[in-house]
Amino acid sequence: MQDSTENLIARRERVLGVGAPLFYEEPIHIVRGEGVFLFDADGKRYIDMYNNVPCVGHANPHVVEAMQRQAATLNVHSRYLHEGVLEYAERLVAKHDASLERIVFTCTGTEANEVAIAMARLATEGRGIICTDRAYHGNTALVSKLTWAGGRSDPEIRSVRFPETFRPMEEGLSEAELADRYLADVEAAIESFAADGVPLAGMLVCSLFANEGLPNIPKGYMARAAKMVRDAGGLFIADEVQAGFCRSGRWWGYEVTDFVPDIVTMGKPMGSGLPLAGTVARADLVDTFRKRSGYFNTFAASPLQAAVGAAVLDVIETEKLEERVADVGAYLRGGLRKIECEAMGDVRGHGLFIGLDWVSDRETNAPDLEGSKRVVDRLKDKGFLTSNAGAHFNVVKLRPPLVFERQHADLFLTAFEETVRELY
Numbered sequence: 001m002q003d004s005t006e007n008l009i010a011r012r013e014r015v016l017g018v019g020a021p022l023f024y025e026e027p028i029h030i031v032r033g034e035g036v037f038l039f040d041a042d043g044k045r046y047i048d049m050y051n052n053v054p055c056v057g058h059a060n061p062h063v064v065e066a067m068q069r070q071a072a073t074l075n076v077h078s079r080y081l082h083e084g085v086l087e088y089a090e091r092l093v094a095k096h097d098a099s100l101e102r103i104v105f106t107c108t109g110t111e112a113n114e115v116a117i118a119m120a121r122l123a124t125e126g127r128g129i130i131c132t133d134r135a136y137h138g139n140t141a142l143v144s145k146l147t148w149a150g151g152r153s154d155p156e157i158r159s160v161r162f163p164e165t166f167r168p169m170e171e172g173l174s175e176a177e178l179a180d181r182y183l184a185d186v187e188a189a190i191e192s193f194a195a196d197g198v199p200l201a202g203m204l205v206c207s208l209f210a211n212e213g214l215p216n217i218p219k220g221y222m223a224r225a226a227k228m229v230r231d232a233g234g235l236f237i238a239d240e241v242q243a244g245f246c247r248s249g250r251w252w253g254y255e256v257t258d259f260v261p262d263i264v265t266m267g268k269p270m271g272s273g274l275p276l277a278g279t280v281a282r283a284d285l286v287d288t289f290r291k292r293s294g295y296f297n298t299f300a301a302s303p304l305q306a307a308v309g310a311a312v313l314d315v316i317e318t319e320k321l322e323e324r325v326a327d328v329g330a331y332l333r334g335g336l337r338k339i340e341c342e343a344m345g346d347v348r349g350h351g352l353f354i355g356l357d358w359v360s361d362r363e364t365n366a367p368d369l370e371g372s373k374r375v376v377d378r379l380k381d382k383g384f385l386t387s388n389a390g391a392h393f394n395v396v397k398l399r400p401p402l403v404f405e406r407q408h409a410d411l412f413l414t415a416f417e418e419t420v421r422e423l424y
Helices: 005-016 061-071 083-094 109-124 175-195 221-231 283-293 303-318 321-337 369-381 406-423
Strands: 030-034 037-040 045-048 102-106 128-132 157-160 200-206 235-239 263-266 277-281 344-350 353-361 387-389 395-398
Touching: 045 406, 061 303, 083 102, 083 277, 083 303, 102 109, 102 283, 109 200, 109 235, 109 263, 109 277, 109 283, 128 175, 157 175, 175 200, 175 221, 200 221, 221 235, 277 283, 303 321, 321 344, 321 353, 321 406, 353 369, 369 387, 369 395, 369 406
Parallel strands: 128 157, 128 200, 200 235, 235 263
Antiparallel strands: 030 037, 037 045, 102 277, 263 277, 344 353, 353 395, 387 395
8 A cells, every 4th residue: 555645745854854855736656657758656647848867768778778787797986997988988078079078977967067167177277167146057065156146155156147038137139239248247257256366267057058947048148258268268168967968959058059168067867867977078178187186986987877878878879869859849849839828928948948938927027936836736737747947937847858759749738728728
């Protein structure tokens, strides 16, 4: 006999602590996954529209088989030679821009961002890091300083307003003028470090500004920001933990937003559920980091990680998921834009990474947090799992596994249209 939801919550709070986050007003008890589907303890089926961790689908048979085979053969730390680790590293690095030549494996995106910051500081001998005021890059003592950094005080951190066209910092500006205004924030942060005698190490941003709400950004912003940072002696770091691995319909978000970073961090989808992450950079940056840091991670660069990571690449390549994501994502966005709803102020995104900006007033685009939460909960009741996110937590975030197809999009579009008709 299965435990009740109330008893599960009580047990959870007793052993994990009161306040450990849960989704939805009425949490659900998930027991099984398959492809784009999740199943609860009562057998109800949900289409997963949120989890990018199992990027090639829940319980993907090729990934599971690779995990089982390697675990039954060998799994050790990284201080032995292992051909599988090298083959995986070579395949993964080859997916990046040719200037990004070497990799440091980690277990989480947070660790990858820690490595990236340390790498930038060692290479430049600077300390200052620029981020946006509504970013999330991880939760360690260092990286958490960059989380929603606006208004915080740290002599080695400066935050800038993230670029967007939907709620621009000033109305009536052309796209070029708007880019100039947002870039002035970056210049001001650089000048502020210089005035305080803090040498610049770099700027760290998500290449698609995922946690900021997937904003449409003024053309040219990223490449110009990267140049400004480099001209000031720093390095430009792209956080691809959410944006990478074909999520956008391209392998990397930086390809969509049209710039080449000095350092790239990766995480969540790399191991499709197995903890696997990494930092890719130029050869000189990685070699300096290796020489001066002595970095070692017990569980990173293991044969098990390599086997699973390679299996994920296999699935993406053989099933042509880059092309499918671009196609299905465009189809889904097109369908959403046909649905008339006064509260849905904007439909935006890339590939299978879509944000629906919920507003209470179409004239002012005032964010509607409560409205987005009602939509998320109603969709859950209809069997579709989403969440609300963004700078104002009013963006309904759609981020299904990459194996999501048009038939699943059609089911979601029907449920979504029913939802907005029922609520508005």
